[in-house]
Each structure stands twice: as C-alpha cells, then as structure tokens.
Ligand SMILES: NC(=O)C1=CN([C@@H]2O[C@H](COP(=O)(O)OP(=O)(O)OC[C@H]3O[C@@H](n4cnc5c(N)ncnc54)[C@H](O)[C@@H]3O)[C@@H](O)[C@H]2O)C=CC1
C-alpha cells in the first residue's frame with residue numbers, strides 16, 4: 022500500500038502489523054479515527070513507527086524483539102567475511118568474464134580486533150560468533166552490564182577507545198536521536214587507517230556522505246552495509262556504487278526461520294493486546310508480567326473507581342490540577358509496581374470529564390496535557406505482605422466539592438478504598454468511614470443520624486424499582502452526623518433524587534456514576550421488533566450478577582423476518598440468541614429469576 026492508501030484504509034482496522042518498510046506516521050494514527058488499538062512490528066527496530074503519536078492516541082505498539090536476532094547476527098558475520106575476502110566484487114567480476122586473482126587479495130580475520138558497537142541481543146551474538154573466527158572482541162555500550170560482557174570474554178570500552186583500536190567496527194545500536202550519524206567526519210578521523218565497517222543496524226547511524234569521504238581518503242578501507250538512511254537508496258547513490266562497499270537490501274532478518282519466528286511472535290502479541298492483555302513486548306507501555314497482573318486486577322478496578330468517584334465530587338468550575346495517590350502496603354516499594362494503578366486512577370479521573378479514551382498507554386500523556394499533576398506516596402505497613410495493597414487513597418487538592426463531607430481535615434477531596442474478598446470497596450469519604458462495594462453506582466448522603474432514615478431512602482428507591490445492592494452508614498458519633506453510602510444498580514430518576522434531598526434529616530447528597538452507561542439492550546431489541554410490527558407479548562430478563570451476563574426471553578406473536586433476526590444478532594452486546602419456532606406455541610415460559618442479594 023502507498024502511504025495514502027494506508028491512511029485511507031486504516032480506519033477499518035483494529036490492528037496493523039508491519040516490517041521496516043512501512044512508515045507508520047502520525048497521519049496513520051490521526052486517520053484511524055481512534056479505531057487502531059495496536060501496531061505490531063514484526064521485528065526489532067521501531068524507528069519507522071511514530072511512537073509519540075501512538076502514545077498520544079492510546080495505541081499500543083508491540084514488537085517481536087528476539088525471533089530475528091540470530092538471523093541479523095549471521096548476516097553481520099556474512100558481511101564481515103564476504104567483505105574481508107571481496108566475495109561480492111570477485112563474483113561480479115567473474116560473471117563479467119574477468120579472472121582477477123591479484124585484485125581481490127583479502128585480509129585475514131584471525132587475531133584482528135572487532136569493535137561491537139551496541140552490545141545488545143544482536144551485538145552479543147555477533148561477538149560470540151566472531152570469537153569463533155579467532156578475533157579479539159571489544160564492545161562499546163553505555164547501558165550494557167560489564168559482567169555480561171566478561172562472561173563471554175568481551176571487554177567493554179569507551180566509544181573513543183573502541184573506534185580508535187578496532188580493525189573492524191560492527192554497528193548494533195538502535196537509531197535514536199543520540200545515535201543518529203554517530204559515525205561522522207569527526208569520528209572517522211579518530212579511526213585506525215584501513216578500518217573496515219559493517220552496518221546491519223540502521224543506515225541513519227552513519228553519516229553516509231562522511232563515509233564516502235572516509236573511503237576516498239583511505240581511512241575506511243571497506244564497508245559492508247545492509248541498511249541505508251533512505252530505503253531503498255537512490256540508484257545513483259555514491260556509497261552503493263562505491264568499489265569498496267558491499268551492499269545488501271536490508272536482508273538481516275530475512276531468513277525463512279526468522280520470518281516464521283517474528284510472524285508467530287507478533288501475531289501472539291497483537292492478539293493478546295486486542296484481548297486487553299498487556300503485551301510482554303510493549304514498546305510504549307509498562308510491561309507488567311501476567312502473574313503480577315492477575316494479582317493486581319481488583320486493585321486496578323479499585324484505582325479506576327476511586328479516580329472516577331473523586332473527580333465527580335469536584336464542584337463544577339474548580340479545575341483538577343493536583344492529585345495525590347497514596348498506597349498503603351506491607352510490600353517493599355520495589356516489590357509493587359504502581360504504574361498500572363496510577364494509570365487507572367488517571368483514567369477514572371479523566372474519562373468522566375472529557376471524551377478522551379484513556380488507557381495504560383496514554384494515561385500519563387493525557388494527564389500532562391490537561392495539566393493534572395499526579396504524585397504518588399507509599400505508606401509501608403508492618404505485617405506480612407501477602408496482599409499487594411491494603412489501601413488506595415486518592416486526594417484532589419485545591420478544589421471545592423459538590424459534597425462538602427468529602428473534604429478531609431487537610432482541605433482536600435479524599436476518598437479511600439480497599440479490596441475485600443476480591444471486590445473493590447469504598448471505605449472512607451473525607452473523614453467519614455463508610456463501607457460500600459463499588460459495583461454499581463453510588464449515592465452519598467450526609468444526614469443527622471436518626472432512626473427511620475434508612476427506611477425512608479430505601480422506600481423511595483424501592484418505589485422507583487432501583488435495586489440497592491449495598492448500604493453503609495458511617496457516623497462520627499451516635500445521633501450526630503453520619504454519611505450514608507448507598508450502592509445502586511440503576512441511576513434513580515431526577516424525581517427520586519429530589520425526594521431524597523427533601524427528607525428533612527438529609528443535609529447534602531450526591532449521585533455518582535461509577536460505570537459508563539451500557540446501551541439499552543431491551544430498548545434496542547424492542548425497537549427492531551417494533552419496526553417490523555412484531556408484537557412483543559412478554560419479556561423477561563434474568564442475570565447472574567448486575568451488569569454481567571444476562572439471558573433475555575422475549576415472547577412474540579409473529580415470526581420476525583430473517584432481516585430483523587439478523588439485526589438483533591448484530592447488537593454489540595448480544596452474545597448469542599436463538600428463536601424457538603412459533604409453531605410450538607403456546608409456549609409456557611417459566612423463569613426463575615434469583616433476586617439480587619440485598620443487604621437491607
Ligand atoms: N538489518 C536487519 O534486518 C536487522 C536490524 N536490526 C537492528 O539491529 C539493532 C540492534 O538490535 P537488537 O540487538 O535486537 O537490539 P537491543 O536493544 O537488544 O540492543 C541494542 C543495544 O544498543 C545499545 N545502545 C543504545 N545506545 C547506544 C549507544 N549510543 N552506543 C552504543 N550502544 C548503544 C543498547 O544499550 C542495547 O544494548 C537495532 O537497530 C535493530 O533495529 C535488528 C534485526 C534485524
């Protein structure tokens with residue numbers, strides 16, 4: 022596809038898998054209209070993917086970092102040996118009808134010094150193989166641990182020492198702003214006369230014009246290049262046509278084995294990412310191992326809900342700028358990765374007040390863009406660190422609240438929660454202790470503590486058919502002020518909320534939506550049938566738990582058209598459905614709908 026074609030078609034895609042030849046630019050993310058969720062790079066180098074744009078759009082980027090390592094290293098060795106013995110040039114001359122034994126006298130490798138620049142995966146494998154050829158290996162890598170190098174008999178040296186002492190220099194660092202054109206006129210001048218250069222990393226790490234000058238001046242005797250600043254290079258490229266340069270068209274990863282390996286590695290990573298799993302090879306998001314993720318799952322939900330709750334307590338007009346998240350845990354700080362939790366608090370804080378989609382990838386970016394500063398604090402508890410966390414607390418500073426009781430002694434909006442039996446609970450609002458599971462929506466209500474109040478609120482909600490799933494009252498002292506937290510499945514009508522506000526003992530109250538509204542399933546099915554003039558004579562919904570899976574049974578007088586059935590099947594929340602033949606009518610339907618567990 023051309024760039025234009027990719028930009029046009031990308032809005033139809035949830036995922037994109039590329040090699041180095043596709044430029045995944047900012048325009049690609051912008052053209053995707055938010056649909057693109059993951060970019061998979063079937064290889065190592067991600068310099069062809071605009072990572073900042075991906076991050077800003079909440080699009081995960083994953084790569085396949087290991088499956089082509091050996092292929093790239095083998096190609097590096099192939100270029101090294103081919104260059105030293107003029108294999109490519111000699112081959113071309115013979116095919117041109119010549120027999121030039123004197124012209125193509127080579128150099129030996131044994132005993133020569135090879136500088137491996139970038140001692141990562143490929144660099145290490147090149148070093149191992151070159152040792153087998155009897156070469157002396159030095160390496161330069163500012164981030165590689167010296168003991169890993171020592172373990173395979175390689176000495177880590179400074180950049181200047183590496184380039185000044187080497188007979189051969191092999192490049193294996195990524196292309197970044199700090200490695201761009203790192204081999205330039207100044208550095209070629211420091212090299213041993215007659216040095217030979219191999220590049221299977223990225224063309225951009227060499228200043229190609231400077232390399233031509235160094236070749237012409239005899240500083241560099243030969244170069245072998247698999248990669249170029251512009252790929253494919255223009256036909257009249259001086260470097261490509263230079264006598265002393267051996268070139269291949271970016272073949273480092275191109276073996277049958279490596280391509281099969283990266284294909285599998287990237288397919289698994291992309292499928293995992295689309296299922297919402299965190300990829301182990303994520304490039305622009307924290308990598309969280311699967312076992313940590315399982316353990317943190319309920320805390321992740323708690324963090325998001327606390328953020329969602331806290332921001333809805335902020336009075337309109339007061340901007341959220343400073344947020345503090347406090348984690349109380351018996352675990353040592355480096356034993357608890359809070360990046361995921363912080364990202365989820367951010368998601369909870371931002372989503373109710375904007376249309377931005379926030380995920381682990383763009384949480385920090387989005388917060389920064391909106392000028393929200395999120396700081397974190399740890400409280401180390403005594404005791405056994407079986408649970409990763411005891412308490413998560415979210416505080417919003419310098420704001421007014423719609424619910425004055427949410428303001429703590431320190432003047433901040435403060436909410437606190439715990440995970441109990443795997444379920445997130447709200448345990449504190451301001452300085453009031455409460456205990457309410459954060460499964461549905463929430464009504465917070467401050468009242469004078471007096472008998473009969475719970476009953477009044479309960480019956481207003483009951484009349485409205487609003488299911489109360491949890492209720493908890495925390496008070497400062499008996500018959501003084503109390504905060505009542507009521508968990509409700511549905512949003513009560515404005516009328517019902519007004520009635521609650523009118524109960525004389527209620528001093529203030531607030532309704533907080535903790536989950537995004539789901540599309541009305543009953544309404545969707547109903548209107549499809551209505552359009553078709555199909556009379557619905559019965560409808561019943563039974564569910565296992567609020568907002569979980571539901572089975573809906575619909576009695577209809579007429580048989581809906583195939584078209585209508587198809588439309589029902591296409592409603593996104595419908596997982597499966599079937600129609601019993603109307604010929605079997607009358608059908609006696611028996612439903613056993615378990616009442617939702619009530620605490621009052
Ligand atoms: N020609 C081809 O087909 C292939 C090319 N590659 C390229 O090879 C390079 C290396 O890949 P891997 O070894 O898998 O990556 P890697 O991430 O394992 O290793 C890169 C190493 O470079 C080091 N490094 C970073 N900045 C440096 C600097 N300024 N000076 C020296 N070292 C520095 C890093 O610390 C790291 O150890 C990448 O550029 C990659 O894109 C990889 C596979 C195939």
Ligand SMILES: O=C(O)C(=O)COP(=O)(O)O
Pocket residue numbers: 040041042063064065066067089271272273274275
């Ligand atoms: O993995 C890399 O970094 C490579 O350079 C391989 O690129 P390719 O997938 O062969 O276009």
